[in-house]
Amino acid sequence: MNEHHAVLLMISTSHAVRAEALLRKAGLNCKLVPVPRHLSSDCGVCVQVAQRDVEQACPVLQAAGLTFELHEL
């Protein structure tokens, strides 16, 4: 994957799998990946999306009331 990616740090795995379900329903590709150590000490997963999808992805999660932190890699 040579594309640029961003990750959305969620507050828990339950929230991450909900985010994944919502993004897929909205037709956006995403992947659950382990949280990069330099971003958080948490041991769970975060949601990786293509950089070009970030603008579409964020409102989907916000509309569902999900809290997240956006990090561009």
Added chain:
Amino acid sequence: MSRLGLVYLDNAATTWPKPAVVRQAMSRFLSQSAANPGRSGHRLAVEAARVVYQVRAALADWFGAPDPLRVVFGSNATEGLNLALHGLLRSGDHVVTTGMEHNSVMRPLRALEEQGVGVSVVACAADGSLDPAAVQACLRSNTRLIAMTHASNVCGTLLPVAEVGALARAHGALLLVDAAQTAGLYPLDMQRDGVDLLAFTGHKSLYGPTGTGGLIVGARVDALRPLKQGGTGSASEREQQPGFLPDCYESGTLNAVGLAGLLAGMQWLKERGVESLRAHEQRLCTQLLAGLAEIPGVQLYGPADAERRTATVAFNLAGCSPSYVGQQLDERYGILCRVGLHCAPAAHRTLGSFPTGSVRLSLGVFNSQADVQRTLRAVRQLSQEVQH
């Protein structure tokens, strides 16, 4: 009749048998994705977390909950009820409940009463039915919560949840519903019926395994005090319990294999058709009630009309203790039921069957007309023996 030649009429305790797909889903989960949901980032952990999320989403959809993340899993409905009652009520609050409650509501309330919570128990009619006006009459300025069962676990009487939900809204109180006896087969929608807290079990009318259940927390509920603290796999850098749903109430590893089975049970119900399964139970219940009513010495409890009740039937046979009847049904006829007080002394007081208790015959979707006929023949024979 089951493959074992038994007539199982204890479905109000737990439904049996379970659909084969439940067992298959649990076996598949154990062999293919039984890692810890929410604790690690590898593929099996993520797969397990997805399964758990699918169950949350399915339950939220089923019960009209606002958000799957407001579905909190615990071991059973009792844990859900305890979380709601102990989590919400404080000294100085007032709570209204009914005379048909199970001890899973009554015992937490009696414990809270000792801590300064005011408890009013609304009397129900002799058939277990509840008049919403009687609930209205008990409301006070400090009434924080109305806690009620959706249906009696003793005699099946359905209680008017939507009417009480409207009263609670108008008064600014919250409504907690114990849906242990109904969740799955009987319509219940948190938004439509004004339910703020819904305690459910997975192992009765949702046809999942034991060890599944919990509480759905409606949007009007701010924060409940957690029953327990511990690891959640989230906010791990902090030694304090996280404050967000569902993690704040789900410390410790979830029963993910049980939840995988519950999801299969729910999908099975949808495929078979909830309404036709409920109609099947109601038809059998009508036959059972009509047959029992004709047997000399039988006293029935609860409403006669199948529309006003679940398929749980309570009766006594004159001259016999409930335990004698239960033992005879089991040993001589292979009919399995539950006798006694059914963890619901308040309900038996309402029905007039305290402290003796009653014989409870609770039907499930796998019962047949032949089961009902065999049961009626057995009770008729017992009745004849007592009279001669």
